[in-house]
Amino acid sequence: MGAHRSSCSLPGTHAPRVVAAHPEQGWSLLCDGTIVFDDSGELLPDGRVVTPHRAVVSGLTTAA
Numbered sequence: 001m002g003a004h005r006s007s008c009s010l011p012g013t014h015a016p017r018v019v020a021a022h023p024e025q026g027w028s029l030l031c032d033g034t035i036v037f038d039d040s041g042e043l044l045p046d047g048r049v050v051t052p053h054r055a056v057v058s059g060l061t062t063a064a
Helices: none
Strands: 018-022 027-030 035-037
Antiparallel strands (some): 018 027, 027 035
């Protein structure tokens, strides 16, 4: 992830916190400037893109 100021994280953690949530649009802004999308993708403050990382699911059964 991008540079992070420890002063904006939750007490006892080093993870950035959400400062603006827009679930109706599918994204949240973190205190370090990262935009996190509901599909697990990210847009970092320096413009780099983290592509969505989806789990591979196999063996699902569908109801008739």
